[in-house]
Amino acid sequence: MRTLKLTIAYDGTRYAGWQVQRHKRPAPSTQHTAHSTQKPTIQGTLEETLGRILQEQVRVVGSGRTDAGVHAHAQVAHLKTRSAIASEKLERAVNGLLPPDITVSRIDEAPESFHAQRQAVSKRYRYTLVIGPAVLPFERSYVHHVRSPLRVARMRRAAQRLRGSHDFRAFCASGSSAKTTRRRLSDVQVTQKPGHLAIELEGNGFLYKMVRGVVGTLLEIGRGRLPEGIIERILRTKDRRLVGPTAPARGLMLLNVSYGD
Numbered sequence: 001m002r003t004l005k006l007t008i009a010y011d012g013t014r015y016a017g018w019q020v021q022r023h024k025r026p027a028p029s030t031q032h033t034a035h036s037t038q039k040p041t042i043q044g045t046l047e048e049t050l051g052r053i054l055q056e057q058v059r060v061v062g063s064g065r066t067d068a069g070v071h072a073h074a075q076v077a078h079l080k081t082r083s084a085i086a087s088e089k090l091e092r093a094v095n096g097l098l099p100p101d102i103t104v105s106r107i108d109e110a111p112e113s114f115h116a117q118r119q120a121v122s123k124r125y126r127y128t129l130v131i132g133p134a135v136l137p138f139e140r141s142y143v144h145h146v147r148s149p150l151r152v153a154r155m156r157r158a159a160q161r162l163r164g165s166h167d168f169r170a171f172c173a174s175g176s177s178a179k180t181t182r183r184r185l186s187d188v189q190v191t192q193k194p195g196h197l198a199i200e201l202e203g204n205g206f207l208y209k210m211v212r213g214v215v216g217t218l219l220e221i222g223r224g225r226l227p228e229g230i231i232e233r234i235l236r237t238k239d240r241r242l243v244g245p246t247a248p249a250r251g252l253m254l255l256n257v258s259y260g261d
Contacts, residue, residue, distance in 0.1 A: 001080050004087065005110040006060070008075045010042055011101040013141045013250070017068045018075070020044040039068070045102060046077070046094075053093045054083045063120045063257040067209065069249030071142065074105070076257040078116040121260040122186065124202040127215045127251050132195050143196075144215075144251035150222035152197065156190045158221045159199070161231040162214065163188055169238045171214055172207035173246065181207060190218070200255070209246055217244035 016039035043060055051058045062077040085093075087107040094104050128143045130136075135145040162185050169181035187202040199215055217234070220226040226244060234242045 001082060001112070002084075003110045003112050003114050004079050004081060004090075005108045005114060005116070006046075006077045006079065006104055007106040007108075008042070008046070008072065008077060009103045009105050010072050010075070011141070012042070012066060012069050012071045014101065015039055015045075015068065016041050017070070018042045018062050018064075018066045020047070042066070042072075042075075042102060043077075045099065046104075049094055049097045050079065050090075052097065053090065054081050054085065056082060061116050063116045064123065064206070066254055067212075067249055067252075070252045070254070071250075072254040074256045075254055076116050076120070076259075078110060078114055116257075119259055120205075120257050122202055122204050122258045123206065124187075124200060124255040124258075125206070125211045126253050126255050127199045127211060127247060128253070129197040129199075129219075129251060130195060131197055141250055142253070144248050146197075146219070148223065150197065150219070151224060152190065152192050152222060154224075154228050155199075155218045155222040158228045158231050159188045159190050159218055161228075161235075162201075166235045167238060168207055168210055168235070170234045170240045170243050171210045171217075173209035173213065176208035178207055183207065183210070211252060212247040212249065213243050215247040215251075219247065220244035 018041060020041050020043045043062060046060045047058050050060065058079055060077050060079050062075060066072060087109060091104055091107045129146050130139060130143045131146050131150060133147060135143060165182065165184040167182050172181055183203050183205050185201055185203040189200040191198045199218060201211055201214065217226065221228055221230065230242060
């Protein structure tokens, strides 16, 4: 039995997130019909496509779940297979069958014990905003549009208060199955370019919709609707009612996953 490590990029716009809901999974089909009301998932699409090539049932395990509409530049996953097909040949075959909004950018042989989720050391996310009267048509699926100017210096100062190890329970949306809500953010950056603002967070793990909750809160601080010190109060009280509105999924991208190698 071989273990293969996959690096995957995807546009999450038309997907119901990464994870297959096993008890709700429809009959396999890479073509999502116009009459179907259930969106496909990234994991399900990969498993079906790889299964067709490898001629066996495949389970693709990702480093973590991304929500519906969230994108990835370099998601990492693994699978077990009995097939002896060369990694390069499998990569060409799978990309020939996958829809154009999912690409397996790399397949590597991995140690038998490799586990994409359990062995991940850190993940980095980027949230992109367009600030101004209009957003370009080809950007609209990948950014959140904010029409009014933001007080970016306030957002930067507030963002730095998120660094370190904290209980991020208040930033976690309901429906989480996490055993602990304590996470460590090693880097938080707010970077401004003409007409654009990027918020990047790197940490040892993220709770359900945590990044989008953080971004929504920083936006309210940038608009002057919340004080800079609200971050410390949220972390101290763990009061979800103090958190800003959850930012839309389309602006969020998983940039990379680190395994400490």
